[in-house]
Amino acid sequence: MTDQPKKEQLYELIRGNPFISQQELATQLGLSRSAVANYIATLVRERRILGRAYVLPDQRPVLCIGASNLDRKLRTTARLALGTSNPATLEESFGGVARNIAENLARLGTPTALVTAVGGDASGRALLAHAEEAGIDTRGALRLDGASSGTYTAVLDEDGEMVLALADMALNERLDPAFLATRQQQRAGAALIVADLNLPSESIAALLEDAQRDGVPLVLVAVSEPKMARLPRALPGLRLLILNEGELAARAGRALDGDDAIGAACRELQAQGVQDIVVTRGARGVLYTCATAPSGLARLDAPAARVVDVTGAGDAFAAAVCWSLYTSNGGSYNGSNDSDLALACRRGLQLSSLTIGCEQTVFPALTPGHLDGPAPAIPYNDSNLD
Missing domain, CATH: 1.10.10 (Arc Repressor Mutant, subunit A)
Incomplete structure (x- = not known):
């Protein structure tokens, strides 16, 4: 007894x-x-x-694994002159694909945890404090004394066009399989795992292997064309891959001219083990795999959007897709049907349009109510989801 x-x-x-x-x-x-x-x-x-x-x-959370960093934007106040000092304004914000997704999810009321790497510096402490204030569980984060947290610094000219960007993301290499093994208990208890391709390729392979063994659904979010090389060739266990056209072309190893070519590349990925794929296309909306469509792909147009800053819009899209799939399945995601994925992509496009309409990386007033109604009616302009 x-x-x-x-x-x-x-x-x-x-x-x-x-x-x-x-x-x-x-x-x-x-x-x-x-x-x-x-x-x-x-x-x-x-x-x-x-x-x-x-x-x-x-209380099973969505677990986000990947990059957190401090974003800096330096914008010159006059014509940029190389080789000399330029007057400029500085903006700092919290960034990183996994971190951005986690903040969006937490603001949508989802139990959310973040496994990331930060240094033992002021930036690392601020990153984790901000995440915790947003409602993100950061107890699984890797804190590295003596190391500097990741940074992304963009230099913009007076018109807001990027001249160059410098990224110090080496800290993410410490999120290796040996470290992830120390978070096995946390990963096994997640309702859904969302990881970005800032992780080492060996870690992505380990997550895929665990997804097959443990049955915890895995969503991978691409971050750039060069980092598509981190995606293993065999992808069994991957429930959903979110990427843009350029990243899909990098994976396919060829240019993709038109919807037929994109469809063929998606079918190749499905043959390698991916269950579903979402391809973002900026102002032209998204394509997503659909078993009932004759071509195997369905299309959604992007809603009208007032463009202020496109930073974080792709991460917002991924977060809303994951939130929709999580909530549509009662706090789990054991696969989706075509209507689930269509609704998730519509919500993703809605949140992207809200995000590019504000100066912040994450729409600050975000609540679940923003994604339950119709898309906001705001002036249209060309934008890029990624």
């Missing part, structure tokens, strides 16, 4: 920290490890927690 008060105390400790170890539980409760294991086994049988991850059924 179990000691009911001890079992309830243990349960509350797990609620407070789903990543707590059995040894920590034993120490705090004054129990042996074997007694703790027995209590946990009882809670699992009662379906009050889900297996070894100690995750409560109503």
Whole structure:
């Protein structure tokens, strides 16, 4: 017979920290490890927690894995002159594909966790503090004393056109398979994993392998054409791949002229193991795989948009797609039908248009209500989702 008060105390400790170890539980409760294991086994049988991850059924999060960094934009106030000092204004914001997706998801009311790498500097502390304030669980983040957090610095001319950009993203290489193995419990307890291709190729392969073994759905989000080389050739276990036309062409190894060529490239990816694919096309909307369409692809046009700053719009699209698939399936994503993916892409386009209409990387007033109604009616201008 179990000691009911001890079992309830243990349960509350797990609620407070789903990543707590059995040894920590034993120490705090004054129990042996074997007694703790027995209590946990009882809670699992009662379906009050889900297996070894100690995750409560109503709290399974979307777990985002990948880059966080500090974004800097330097804009000259006059004509740019090379080889000398130029007067400029500086804007700083929090960025990184995985971080941006996580913030959008948290603002949409989704239980969200972030596994990322930051340095032990002021930028790293600020990145995590901002994420936690937004409602993101950062306990799984890798904190590296003596290292500098990732940065992305863009130099813009007086017209706002980018002259050059410098990215220091080497810290993401520390998110290797050995580190990810230390977060296995957290990953196994997720409802959905969303990872960006800033991760090392070996880590992407490990996530695919785990997705096949553990059954936790995996969504991969491309970040650039060069980093498509990090995507393994075999992709079984991948539920959804989100990328733009240029990234798809980089994967295919050829130019893609028109919808037929894009469809052929998507079918090649599906033959390699991907279940569904979404191809963003800037102001021309998106294409997504659709089993009921004669060509295997369906198209959605982008809503009208007032363009202020396109930064973060692609990440917003990916976040809204994941949020829609997560909520449409009752807090899980075990695959989708054509109508689920169509709705997810419509919501993604809505959030993208909201994001490019504001100066911030993440639309600051975002709530689920923004994606439940019709697309906002705002003036049209050319934009780029990515």
